[in-house]
Amino acid sequence: MTNLEESLRRELLRTNRGGAYSASTLVDCNTRKYHGLLVVPVPEIDDENHVLLSSLDCTVVQHGAEFNLGLHKYQGNNFSPKGHKYIREFDASLIPTTVYRVGGVILKRETIFQAYEDRILIRYTLEDAHSATTLRFRPFLAFRSVRQFTHENSVASRDYQLIDNGIKTCMYRGYPDLFMQFNKKNEFIFQPDWYRGIEYPKEQERGYASNEDLYVPGYFELPIKKGETIVFAASTSQVKSSSLKSMFQKELDLRVPRDNFYHCLVTAAHQFHNREADDTRYLLAGYPWFKCRARDTFISLPGLTLAIDEADYFELVMNTAERGLREFMKGDPLSVKIYEMDQPDVPLWAVWAIQQYAKYVGRDRAFDMYGKLLQDIIIYIKDGGHPNLRLDDNGLLYADGKEKAITWMNSKANGKPVIPRSGYIVEFNALWYNAVKFCALMAAEKGDVKGAGVLEELAAKTKKSFVDTFVNEYGYLLDYVDGNMMDWSVRPNQIFAVALDYSPLNQQQMKSVVDICTRELLTPKGLRSLSPKSGGYNPMYVGPQTQRDYAYHQGTAWPWLGGFYMEACLKLYKRSRLSFIERQMVGYEDEMDYHAIGTISELFDGNPPFHGRGAMSFAMNVAEILRTMKLLEKYSYQK
Structure with a gap:
């Protein structure tokens, strides 16, 4: 922890399952513009997250001597006030817990993000002290989008109001009030100042602007006795300060220990949950900058829900995603907050997700829940409903990706795809074959013999064309084929043709693909x-x-x-x-x-x-x- 080369590389992320999060490094030194103690969506402004409270510096005061436990990086590789040197222990198995030692003072700090509320809670416990001790807290405010920086200006409001054991303040019009409260009486000393030139090395590494100024309105001061616990809350809504201790404990009781690999991943899976105010459910594609994206949703859904025995959450997310998918297929404006629904492989991944659901709950229930959606997706694609997905006579799907990135390999340079995958794309057609075969099975089991026969005939045509088009003499699959253009690059997209339940390849071809993926x-x-x-x-x-x-x-x-x-x-x-x-x-x-x-x-x-x-x-x-x-x-x- 005292070695910044090591500790600054390690980050902590906590979310509230409602789109808000708290993130920093292990030593609470922000190294990204996306870091912050309280980062929340502000839909009244835009669809980005916004850093309200960047950090909270705690200072231990004894006999008039001050020991600041905070840490910030300033320009010129200067760190101040170097509070990390007081860290003696750190543990994140349940919640992030840091133990500081300053002389005879041992102070424990525990952090928790309240579920479904835009509220960060920090509990301080004075485990040992030999004389009167005071804690001083300086909040560093940003009130900005995660994609921007704030700098000293005359527009920022310095106004604040005293509330129940704290203050509320708002730097700019359009933002929500920030409520900062303690569970016990304290004194707020108004001492406004800007801390200038705070630097974020992760942004520097990425070639972006990397410094900003943060506003500190003053500081809170309160005495603390040996064995006493103090709880601080920062939120977009006010609470009864007397409830903060029980609120913290209630949240703590709900936490699952990260005591093994599996439990770490389960906790991480829950962090992607996002419940909106209208009770729609989403899966965020990642943190700290990703939104909910259609392809990511369908690929992630089985692993983040079914693999941890949470089929009910699969259904909640799928209900939202199905609504968006149907709106797109009808050409209606989307009423859900899912991006990139227009990508050609999205409906194919939706079928794959339902296929995984069927394996988990049984095909009868899957058909009852999503049989009509499966049927509608196949018809939509066969009838050429998608603006960039064409079913050719050979049974293969064609998509144009020369000018716009349309696959998961979506990086762009100068507005053009870095990898212009276009034409017959290998995973699109592997997914298509798998989808047709799966839907044929579902139709047959439900007594639709004619429909199943039509789909099986289409699948047979797709299978032959897939092999003829993608299998090359070196034993692996071409990445995409567009007329005379063939991409011979060895890429991982060919693995889907083996991994999916229904493969157009024979046993030897599948082994050959796996072998080359293993080797290269x-x-x-x-x-x-x-x-x-x-x-x-x-x-x-x-x-x-x-x-x-x-x-x-x-x-x-x-x-x-x-x-x-x-x-x-x-x-x-x-x-x-x-x-x-x-x-x-x-x-x-x-x-x-x-x-x-x-x-x-x-x-x-x-x-x-x-x-x-x-x-x-x-x-x-x-x-x-x-x-x-x-x-x-x-x-x-x-x-």
């Missing part, structure tokens, strides 16, 4: 997005935005792809690959102590030491690791 794409952190033997291999996701855009899908490793790879291995080799898959999972378990504690980063460098990069927590990665654990359990019990 497999890392301890998932599959590389491009083989090192292919042209343009760029495995290090570092540097300014443009440099990172070119590396994003050109060799970086993605754990969610590793989930489908491991499913393909188990499908082909069954129990004989169990120990291999278990060893592969160790690479993910190691991540629980790095980057964002207890969750999985967005992507990893494709070369050793495979550093985590991008967003601190990514839904598809967490989901696929959980789904793999469920598959391991299933195959372990099979004879």
Whole structure:
């Protein structure tokens, strides 16, 4: 903890399952513009999150001497006030808990984010002290979007009002009031000032502007006795200060300990939950900057719900997603907050998600819940309803991705796709074949013999064309084919043709695909997005935005792809690959102590030491690791 080279690389994320979050490093030094103690959506302004309270510095005062436990990075690599040197213990197995020692003073700090409320709670306990002790708290306010910075200005309001054991204040019109309260009487000393030149090294690394000024309206001061506990709350609504202690304890009692790999992932899965005011349910694609995206929702849904025995939440999210999908298919404006519903593979991933649901609850219930949706998706695609998805006479789907990124490999440079995947795209058609076969099975089981026959005929045509189009003489699959343009790059998208329940490939072809993915794409952190033997291999996701855009899908490793790879291995080799898959999972378990504690980063460098990069927590990665654990359990019990 006292080694900033180590501690500043590790981040903590806590969410309220309502879109708000709290994030920083282990030593409470913000290193991203996205970091903050209370970061909330402000729909009255825009659809971004906004940092209201950036941090809260605590100072221990004894015999007139002050010991500030805070930590900020300023320009010129200067850290102040260096409170990390007082840290003696840190534990995040239940909630983030830091123990500070200042001479004879031992102070414990515990942080919790209240579920479904925009409220951060911090509990301070004076575990030991040999003389009278006072605590002083300075709140650092930002009141800005996570994508912007704030600087000293004359527009910011300095007004505040005293409330029950605290104050409320609002820096700018349009923002909600920020309520800061303690559970006991305190004195607020109005001493407005700007702290200038606070720097965020993560933004500096990424080639962005990296410094801002934060406003401190003054400080709270209150005495504390040995053994006494004080609770601080920062929120967008006022509460009775006398309820803060019980509120903290109630939240604490609901927490699941992060005492093993699985429990860490379950907690991480719950962090992606997002319940809106109208009770619609979503899955956020990641933190700290991702919204709810359609493709990510359907890929993540089985792992984040069914794999942890939460089918009820699958249904809640699917109800919201189905409404959006139907609105898109009808050409109506979307009434749900799901982005990128127009991507051509979204309905195909929706079918895949329902297929996983059917395996969990049974096909009868799945048909009752989503049979009509499955039928409507197939008809929609067959009839050419999608503006960028055409079913050709050969049974393959064609999509135009020359000018706009339409697959999960969506990085852009100068407004154009870095990887212009266009035409017959390998995973689109693997998903299509799987969808047609699954829907044929469902139709047959429900007595629709004619409908099932039509679908089986289409599937047979798709299967032949898939093999003729994508299988090459080197034993792997072309990534996409558009007329005479064939992409021979070895990419991980071919793995879906093996991992999905219905594969257009024969046994030998599937083994060949898995073998080449093992040799050229497999890392301890998932599959590389491009083989090192292919042209343009760029495995290090570092540097300014443009440099990172070119590396994003050109060799970086993605754990969610590793989930489908491991499913393909188990499908082909069954129990004989169990120990291999278990060893592969160790690479993910190691991540629980790095980057964002207890969750999985967005992507990893494709070369050793495979550093985590991008967003601190990514839904598809967490989901696929959980789904793999469920598959391991299933195959372990099979004879």
